[in-house]
Amino acid sequence: xxxxxxxxxxxLLENCRITYEEMSRKHGISANAVKKRVQKxxxxxxxxxxxxRLSLAMLDxxxxxxxxxxxxxxxxxxxxxRIGESPSIxxxxxxxxxxxxxxxxxxxxxxxxxxxxxxxxLDGVEEVELHTLVSSRGTKKDLSNQQLMILYHxxxxxxxxxxxxxxxxxxxxxxxRRLVTExxxxxxxxxxxxxxxxxxxxxxxxxxxxxxxxxxDYRDVLGWLMGKYPDSLWEWYISVSEPVIFCxxxxxxxxxxxxxAREIRQQDFVDRxxxxxxxxxxxxGGPRSRRLDEMIQKxxx
Numbered sequence: 001x002x003x004x005x006x007x008x009x010x011x012l013l014e015n016c017r018i019t020y021e022e023m024s025r026k027h028g029i030s031a032n033a034v035k036k037r038v039q040k041x042x043x044x045x046x047x048x049x050x051x052x053r054l055s056l057a058m059l060d061x062x063x064x065x066x067x068x069x070x071x072x073x074x075x076x077x078x079x080x081x082r083i084g085e086s087p088s089i090x091x092x093x094x095x096x097x098x099x100x101x102x103x104x105x106x107x108x109x110x111x112x113x114x115x116x117x118x119x120x121x122l123d124g125v126e127e128v129e130l131h132t133l134v135s136s137r138g139t140k141k142d143l144s145n146q147q148l149m150i151l152y153h154x155x156x157x158x159x160x161x162x163x164x165x166x167x168x169x170x171x172x173x174x175x176x177r178r179l180v181t182e183x184x185x186x187x188x189x190x191x192x193x194x195x196x197x198x199x200x201x202x203x204x205x206x207x208x209x210x211x212x213x214x215x216x217d218y219r220d221v222l223g224w225l226m227g228k229y230p231d232s233l234w235e236w237y238i239s240v241s242e243p244v245i246f247c248x249x250x251x252x253x254x255x256x257x258x259x260x261a262r263e264i265r266q267q268d269f270v271d272r273x274x275x276x277x278x279x280x281x282x283x284x285g286g287p288r289s290r291r292l293d294e295m296i297q298k299x300x301x
Contacts, residue, residue: 001046002231004029009047011023011026012050012192016050016159016191017191020034020035020038046196046200047195048193048194049194050158050159050191050192052155052189052190052192053192053288053289054188054289054291055139057138057140058291059287060107060140061287062106062107062132062133064104064112064131065131065133065237065246066102066103066104066115066119066129067099067129067131067208069099069125070100070124070126071124071126073098074098074124077280077282079100079122080093080281080282082122083102083122084282086119087290088104088111089102089103089115090284090286091281091282091286092281093280094278094281095206095276095278095279097276099276103237103286104286105288107287115130131240131241131242131244131246132239133237138187139188140188141188143188143295146169146175148295150165150176151189151296152299153165153169154191155293155296158191194283197248197250198278203250203252203254203257203278204248204250205249205250205275206248206276206278207246207249207260207261207273208246208273208274209244209245209264209272209273210242210243210270210271210273211245211269211270211271212270212271213243215268215269216269222238225245232249232251233247234248234249234250258275261275
């Protein structure tokens with residue numbers, strides 16, 4: 001992948017309904033060239049699928065990242081699935097040296113307590129960390145029956161064309177376009193892409209970057225990371241409880257991974273960097289996805 005591919009994927013992560021024409025203007029290539037690149041990324045498996053979910057505000061939910069250290073005796077795929085048995089889990093991944101990471105959502109302190117208990121009582125678990133994250137919450141608003149009907153069809157294909165949506169719903173194309181625009185711009189629904197970064201021939205790894213708050217704040221640290229690694233930094237999660245950013249990177253090989261970790265560690269505002277390599281991951285939907293399904297089912301019955 002090159003920087004244009006990275007830019008296209010970043011666009012689709014932000015809003016998977018973005019048009020080829022919009023991406024064409026952003027990246028300075030033709031719409032047809034953008035379409036071919038997207039199709040190649042889909043065919044290779046880098047774009048695993050597209051999905052939609054409610055904003056955090058729609059559930060009054062909080063987003064968190066968890067880290068689990070085990071004794072290393074677990075089958076990785078089985079253990080990831082055990083993590084996913086909690087209804088709070090959105091995604092979980094196995095990393096090197098018996099480490100696991102997870103993303104979860106919770107609404108109440110009771111749900112948070114139950115999640116922690118579930119994770120700590122899994123066989124072989126030695127330590128669990130839970131970090132509530134700085135997150136974009138979106139907005140909370142009521143969705144009309146027509147909007148929910150649109151979402152019913154978009155659940156299967158979030159990039160479905162306006163023409164196809166009009167045919168499926170029996171609405172006019174003009175009305176469908178207005179409803180979709182309201183959903184995309186309303187900030188209560190997120191349209192995104194799910195990626196399989198390893199399918200690009202890269203090594204995904206998670207870097208835990210701790211910084212000195214007397215020398216920098218999270219905006220300084222994140223700005224430096226984004227500027228230094230525009231082609232290999234994919235996601236970042238900022239802890240609320242301590243000065244730590246969890247960064248999802250890709251590297252072509254272990255030498256490049258170690259080089260990145262060393263470069264980050266050498267910055268005077270960085271206190272520590274720990275790196276773990278991804279080996280397996282899976283998604284589990286989570287509370288926002290299930291709640292959206294419930295809302296849609298009430299309309300289509």
